[in-house]
Amino acid sequence: MLTELLGFPPQVLFGQLLLGLINGAFYAVLSLGLAVIFGLLNIVNFAHGALYMLGAFAALGITQYLGLGYWGALIVAPIAVGAFGIVIERLLLRRLAGVDHLYGLLLTFGLALVIEGTFVKFFGSSGLPYPTPKALEGGVNLGFMFLPWYRAWVVVASLLVCGATWFLFERTKIGAYLRAGTENPKLLQAFGVNVPLLTTLAYGYGVALAAFAGVLAAPITQVNPLMGSNLIIVVFAVVVIGGMGSIMGAVVTGLAMGVIEGLTKVFWPEASATVIFVVMAIVLVLRPAGLFGKTA
Amino acid sequence: MKFVKTLSAGVSALALLASAASAEISDGKVKIGILTDMSASYSDVAGPGAVAAAEMAIEEFGGQVAGAPIELVTADHQNKADIAANTAREWGDTGQVDTFAELVTTSVAMAVFEVAKQQNKIALVSGAASSPLTNDACIPTGLHWTYNTRALAVGTGSAVVAEGGDSWFFLTADYAFGEALQKDVTAVVEKAGGKVLGSVKHPFPASDFSSFILQAQASGAKVIGLANAGADTINAIKAANEFGIVAGGQSIAGLLVFLSDIHALGLEVAQGLQMTVSFYWDMDDETRAWSKKFMEKTGKMPTGVQAGTYSAVRHYLKAIEATGSDDTDTVLAKMREMPVEDMFAHGGVLRTDGRMVHDMYLAKVKAPSESSGPWDYLKIVRTIPGEEAFGTLEESTCPTK
Numbered sequence: 001m002l003t004e005l006l007g008f009p010p011q012v013l014f015g016q017l018l019l020g021l022i023n024g025a026f027y028a029v030l031s032l033g034l035a036v037i038f039g040l041l042n043i044v045n046f047a048h049g050a051l052y053m054l055g056a057f058a059a060l061g062i063t064q065y066l067g068l069g070y071w072g073a074l075i076v077a078p079i080a081v082g083a084f085g086i087v088i089e090r091l092l093l094r095r096l097a098g099v100d101h102l103y104g105l106l107l108t109f110g111l112a113l114v115i116e117g118t119f120v121k122f123f124g125s126s127g128l129p130y131p132t133p134k135a136l137e138g139g140v141n142l143g144f145m146f147l148p149w150y151r152a153w154v155v156v157a158s159l160l161v162c163g164a165t166w167f168l169f170e171r172t173k174i175g176a177y178l179r180a181g182t183e184n185p186k187l188l189q190a191f192g193v194n195v196p197l198l199t200t201l202a203y204g205y206g207v208a209l210a211a212f213a214g215v216l217a218a219p220i221t222q223v224n225p226l227m228g229s230n231l232i233i234v235v236f237a238v239v240v241i242g243g244m245g246s247i248m249g250a251v252v253t254g255l256a257m258g259v260i261e262g263l264t265k266v267f268w269p270e271a272s273a274t275v276i277f278v279v280m281a282i283v284l285v286l287r288p289a290g291l292f293g294k295t296a
Numbered sequence: 297m298k299f300v301k302t303l304s305a306g307v308s309a310l311a312l313l314a315s316a317a318s319a320e321i322s323d324g325k326v327k328i329g330i331l332t333d334m335s336a337s338y339s340d341v342a343g344p345g346a347v348a349a350a351e352m353a354i355e356e357f358g359g360q361v362a363g364a365p366i367e368l369v370t371a372d373h374q375n376k377a378d379i380a381a382n383t384a385r386e387w388g389d390t391g392q393v394d395t396f397a398e399l400v401t402t403s404v405a406m407a408v409f410e411v412a413k414q415q416n417k418i419a420l421v422s423g424a425a426s427s428p429l430t431n432d433a434c435i436p437t438g439l440h441w442t443y444n445t446r447a448l449a450v451g452t453g454s455a456v457v458a459e460g461g462d463s464w465f466f467l468t469a470d471y472a473f474g475e476a477l478q479k480d481v482t483a484v485v486e487k488a489g490g491k492v493l494g495s496v497k498h499p500f501p502a503s504d505f506s507s508f509i510l511q512a513q514a515s516g517a518k519v520i521g522l523a524n525a526g527a528d529t530i531n532a533i534k535a536a537n538e539f540g541i542v543a544g545g546q547s548i549a550g551l552l553v554f555l556s557d558i559h560a561l562g563l564e565v566a567q568g569l570q571m572t573v574s575f576y577w578d579m580d581d582e583t584r585a586w587s588k589k590f591m592e593k594t595g596k597m598p599t600g601v602q603a604g605t606y607s608a609v610r611h612y613l614k615a616i617e618a619t620g621s622d623d624t625d626t627v628l629a630k631m632r633e634m635p636v637e638d639m640f641a642h643g644g645v646l647r648t649d650g651r652m653v654h655d656m657y658l659a660k661v662k663a664p665s666e667s668s669g670p671w672d673y674l675k676i677v678r679t680i681p682g683e684e685a686f687g688t689l690e691e692s693t694c695p696t697k
Contacts (some may be wrong), residue, residue: 015510023504117335124596125339126530126560132538139540145510148538220538221503222530222560226336230503265496265507270470272507273499 015145016262022151024258025158026213030231031238031250032162033209036169039182039245040202043093043104048235049228050112051207054081055214056223057119060130070133070219074157077215078208085207089200112229119225127222154216161212162251165205169247178202182245237280243293253291320621321364322394328354328609329393331380331408332423333400334372337501337526340556342400342423342601348594349606350397352586353613361613362620369393375400377407384408388415394622395420395612398605402426402473409435416624420608423601425525425552426476430651434694437624439631441652442604443574445473447685448551449480451572451658455678456519456549457488464549465517466495467508467532469524474500477523477551493517501528505535513541525552530560537565554599558661558673566673569661574600575640576659576674582639597671607640608652645682649694653682 030052037045058077062068068076088111096103132150139148169175180188181198189195214228221227238257242249257276264275283291330350332342347370354366369387373380380399387393388411396412399405400423412419413435420439421429427446429438464485468474474497482492493515496508509532512520520541522532529550536548550557553571577587577597586606590598598606615630616622636644641654659674667673689697 009514012511012514015514016507019504019506019510022506120335120339124556124560125335125337125343126527126556128560129534129562129565139538146540146544148540150538151506220534222527222534224527226527227503230501262507265498266511269496269498269508273502 010144012144012266013263014142016266017259018142018145018147019151020259020262021255022155022258023262024255025155026217026231026254027235027238027258028162028251028254029158029209029213029216030235031242031254032165032247033206033213034235034239035242035245035247035250036165036209037203037206038239039247040178040199041089041093041097041104042101043096043108043203044101044236045203045206046105046109046232047088047111047115048108048206048210049230049232050115051081051085051210051228052214052217052231053119053225053228054084054115055211056130056218056227057123057214057225058211059215059218060128060223063130070215074212074215078211081211081214082204082208086200086204088207089203093203094196094200112232116225116229123225125224125226127224127227130218130223132219150219154220157216158213161209165209166247166251234276237276239290241276241280241283241290243290246290246292246294249290249292320623321362321616322622323392325365325367325392326361326613326616326622327367327369327391327393328612329384329387329391329396330368330370330398330605331373331383331396331404332370332398333375334370336375337528338375338400338423340560340596341526341554341599342398342605345590345594345596345598345602346398346400346422346605348590349598349602350609352589352593353606353610356610357613357617361616362622364622366613373401373404375404377401377403380404381407381411384411385415388412388417394418394624397609397612398422398601399424400601402429402476403471405429405438406433406472409433409438412437418612418624418628420605420612422604422608424473426473427480428472428476430647430649431693432695434650434692434696436650436696437628438650439608439646439652440650441608442600443572443656444651444686445477445480445552446687447574447656447680448477448572449484450685451656451680452549452551452570453481453484453521454488455570455658456547457485457490461519461547461549462488462490463517464490464492464519464521465512465515466492466521466523467505467512468495468497469500469528470497471500473525474523478521481521481523481551495523498524498528500524501526503531505532506539508532509535509539509541513539513544513546517546519547519549521549521551523551526554526557529553530557533561533565533569554601555597555671555673556599559596559671563662563664563667563673566661567663570677571659571661571674572680573657573659573674574654575603576600576657576676578672578674579657579676586639603640607636607638607644610638611636611646647689647692647697649689649692649697651686651689651692653686655682656680656685 059073062073136150242253264272371383395418397420402424405424422442427444430440468478615627632646644654658678
């Protein structure tokens with residue numbers, strides 16, 4: 001009824017909802033990584049988009065030179081890029097502990113520019129193709145749309161990873177330490193827990209999540225040095241809407257924003273790049289701590 | 297006393313003579329400013345390759361013209377009109393730059409036109425494609441070299457309609473260029489008896505095209521016209537491929553596709569695509585020889601925008617060589633008088649509306665089995681005579697033509 005009123009056949013609307021959910025899955029995984037990092041390190045990780053791009057390039061390299069294929073890359077690339085993240089944390093971010101948020105933001109933003117600039121220099125801006133894995137080629141006709149198997153897999157994989165992360169943080173001992181570290185790192189240290197190690201691991205994990213999203217994205221978009229720079233701003237808006245540092249908030253908001261953006265692409269395509277920021281502005285006015293954030 | 301007077305008069309006369317000799321070349325050098333996208337969506341289409349192409353033109357002159365050294369400065373405008381305009385203004389006001397070149401992205405070209413008009417400097421547009429640049433938005437010193445949206449429409453648009461693609465749906469980049477391209481193609485399609493069923497404007501740049509592709513699919517149009525460029529075109533073609541557009545009986549018409557896009561997509565995905573090009577490296581001995589040199593310099597084969605930058609800069613320098621002056625009006629008059637003759641254009645004519653009229657080519661992307669290796673991607677299907685591609689001067693709506 002509503003769809004008829006709006007002048008769009010229901011098929012179109014269902015299709016767009018599903019596509020929105022697929023894009024939302026990327027937002028969810030990326031904003032989850034950001035939330036984990038912000039929660040533990042209090043750093044606004046602007047290098048997240050560049051690390052997502054590194055994940056895609058790592059997948060390409062692993063497939064071409066190590067011959068591991070997509071499935072191997074899906075596991076190895078996040079580990080490799082996560083390890084790179086650990087190096088960043090140990091060498092650079094550690095030195096900013098205790099200073100204003102702004103310094104971390106500037107450092108990671110600079111890092112992103114350096115990483116992306118270097119990749120543009122060597123690989124150009126058009127990117128490189130990454131084939132869809134053989135097992136996930138083709139798709140299924142759902143009646144209202146043709147759903148490529150690969151896109152379906154993206155949603156499943158993202159939700160699995162988000163679920164696992166939630167479990168890790170909310171239901172395990174390590175998760176309890178991590179949450180305690182967020183609340184009061186000094187006290188936790190006094191109990192004999194190695195807080196610096198925890199922080200390093202958390203950063204590595206957040207980065208690995210970004211890389212995982214990068215591998216997932218590789219067959220869909222080109223493996224492009226700039227693939228993260230367009231996405232990162234949107235993902236930050238998602239994190240702000242969900243509430244900085246809230247894991248559940250990041251996931252739910254990511255999916256929801258994907259859907260809202262998807263619908264905007266039908267009703268007012270020109271505004272689809274802006275709609276999430278409009279939502280962000282409204283949320284900030286009404287609930288400054290974000291939808292799922294704890295008000296201080 | 298008299299002796300001193302005579303001497304000083306002699307010295308000043310000499311000084312006057314000397315300054316008269318070099319006054320023809322302002323500041324004693326010819327300075328070319330390349331404003332291009334060095335790092336974002338269009339940096340493979342133009343970017344560092346366009347700079348390399350301009351350098352090749354300068355090298356042909358041995359780095360000197362009319363006894364003065366040639367200098368090249370470059371800046372990254374990041375596809376932002378304000379950055380481009382500010383840089384151009386600074387270059388013109390205090391940087392002694394004589395001409396602005398390349399200028400990919402329509403909004404950039406239009407912003408730089410404004411500066412070039414105020415400063416009475418030549419703007420050599422290669423990368424920006426919109427036909428308004430030599431129509432409503434023209435300036436007396438703005439030259440549009442490589443192609444325009446009208447030529448693309450005449451080339452690809454007509455070819456697709458002739459093959460039965462008579463109903464269209466556009467995916468259009470939401471800025472001046474996308475709009476111009478859609479408008480020009482619509483005119484061609486409607487003139488040939490086809491019709492346009494709808495369009496969707498997507499943000500520039502966009503990364504996910506699945507939603508727009510689905511809307512195009514639902515429109516039932518036979519042809520989905522991509523009125524965008526660079527990374528946007530690549531992503532749209534990939535999404536169309538993924539969502540089974542071609543298998544479903546619809547076809548994709550990339551209205552502005554570059555060699556670099558084909559290289560990025562791979563022939564498996566791009567095969568069969570029709571594209572209108574101003575230049576292809578493998579056309580004759582001259583283009584092959586030049587492109588080989590370009591390849592040695594950059595590691596890539598040139599796009600039309602890059603080859604066009606070479607041609608524009610070369611022709612500009614030729615006019616300075618012929619007149620011994622870098623005065624804008626003198627050079628411009630000479631550039632119009634001389635035919636453009638190089639590996640890019642043969643007998644090219646520079647019109648008073650700023651349009652450089654030369655032949656364009658309709659090409660088809662080869663199947664993987666037809667290609668002998670990297671960069672062997674196109675076969676030229678048809679030569680489109682310059683006037684057919686760009687229209688006549690009478691048709692131009694440029695007020696200062």
